[in-house]
Amino acid sequence: MGSRWSYWQPLLLEAFLISNYAFLVADIFVAHSVNDFHHWAEWIPFGFSIAAAPLLCAGMLGHGLRDRSPRYRWIGFVVGPASICVGIAGLLWHLQSQFFVDQTIQSLVYTAPFVAPLAYTGLGFLVLLSRMESREGTTMGRWVVLLALGGFLGNLILSLCDHAQNGFYHPTEWIPVASSAYAVAFLTVALFAVGPRFLRLTLWMMLFQILVGILGFLLHGQANLQGGSSNAYMDFIHGAPIFAPLLFANLGLLATLGVYDVHTRSEREAAPTEDTGQDPNS
Numbered sequence: 001m002g003s004r005w006s007y008w009q010p011l012l013l014e015a016f017l018i019s020n021y022a023f024l025v026a027d028i029f030v031a032h033s034v035n036d037f038h039h040w041a042e043w044i045p046f047g048f049s050i051a052a053a054p055l056l057c058a059g060m061l062g063h064g065l066r067d068r069s070p071r072y073r074w075i076g077f078v079v080g081p082a083s084i085c086v087g088i089a090g091l092l093w094h095l096q097s098q099f100f101v102d103q104t105i106q107s108l109v110y111t112a113p114f115v116a117p118l119a120y121t122g123l124g125f126l127v128l129l130s131r132m133e134s135r136e137g138t139t140m141g142r143w144v145v146l147l148a149l150g151g152f153l154g155n156l157i158l159s160l161c162d163h164a165q166n167g168f169y170h171p172t173e174w175i176p177v178a179s180s181a182y183a184v185a186f187l188t189v190a191l192f193a194v195g196p197r198f199l200r201l202t203l204w205m206m207l208f209q210i211l212v213g214i215l216g217f218l219l220h221g222q223a224n225l226q227g228g229s230s231n232a233y234m235d236f237i238h239g240a241p242i243f244a245p246l247l248f249a250n251l252g253l254l255a256t257l258g259v260y261d262v263h264t265r266s267e268r269e270a271a272p273t274e275d276t277g278q279d280p281n282s
Contacts, residue, residue, distance in 0.1 A: 005264050006135060012132055012257055014065055014143075016054065016105025020123055020250065021052040026181055027243045031116070041093060045120065048086050052079050056127070077130040082125030092115070115154040119247075123149050126254075134162060141193055141261030148255035149187040152209075156180040176248065179212045183255070190259055201265040206259065209252035218243025222234065 028049060030043040055075050059065070064072035094117060126147055133140045159180055163173040186202045222239035 005168035005261070009140075009257070009261060010065060010130065013126070014060060016257065017051050017123060017127060017130070018056050018255060019054065020119075021049050023243075024049040024119070025053075025196050031241070031242065039249065042095055045086055045090060045117065048082065048120075052083065057080055060070075071180050073131050076127050079165075080124045080131070083120045083127065083276065085124075087117045087119065087124065090120065091115065093117070096249055108171030115157050118154055119151075122151055138265050141265065144258030145187055145190055145262065146253060148251050149184060149191070151247070151251040152180050152183040153256065155251065156184060158244070161194045163240070175212060176216060176245065179209060183251070187255055187259075190262065196263055199259055199266070201209065201262070203256060206252040206256045209255070210249040213245050213247065213249030213252065214250065217242065220245055 025046065028046045032046065037040075037043060037046075056079060059069075059072040059075035062073075124143070129140070129143050129147075133143060156177065159173075159176040163177070167175075168174060182205060186205045190199060190202045220242050223240045224242060
């Protein structure tokens with residue numbers, strides 16, 4: 001089982017990265033269409049996402065992923081730091097929209113979603129991690145869990161700020177707040193040396209996060225369909241952010257990869273060595 005996981009783990013991680021950058025093209029387009037890409041800088045994450053996904057695909061060509069070819073590595077060392085910079089710049093740009101002017105809780109809630117650009121920063125660190133960390137080591141999974149933990153912490157802040165804009169009008173708006181808080185708690189404990197039973201329980205918790213994301217996507221979609229406008233497209237642009245809840249499902253998948261890696265490697269280390277008939281003290 002361990003050898004099969006060692007083969008599939010980097011492939012699944014790379015597929016996660018490529019699909020995320022590809023998906024961010026649609027997400028950024030919808031988010032920045034609210035003000036019709038008013039400032040030219042709003043095109044930067046859109047263009048970067050369009051370029052990042054095919055670049056990472058190009059790095060996998062041939063045996064690039066399996067053998068960590070120079071092409072696979074240097075493309076990652078270009079995309080990763082660039083993604084980190086895009087995320088940090090987006091964070092500062094979103095805060096600059098109002099929070100740095102008023103510096104109040106109200107301005108923080110009603111400004112552009114300030115932690116959303118950090119998705120690029122997290123993906124950038126994940127790209128660098130996949131190129132630099134040993135695939136046979138025991139720390140790879142814990143790094144992935146740490147990044148997923150940071151993502152859920154950001155999700156907690158986003159859920160609070162976004163739903164505070166309408167005063168948590170619907171009771172269901174508390175679900176992502178509680179769900180992300182539980183995810184943060186479970187993943188924090190999973191970072192440390194815990195038993196396989198807790199790790200399996202954490203995997204079930206991540207499945208719950210995926211279901212919460214799907215439920216939120218359906219609820220946001222239903223709210224937008226009932227927007228009342230004659231233009232359904234504008235209802236989705238200016239209504240509830242349709243893709244935002246899917247971040248729960250996305251982070252749940254990432255955390256599952258990390259927790260399962262920790263669980264698999266810990267079981268492999270705990271498995272008794274094969275009896276060779278020799279005295280271990282000899």
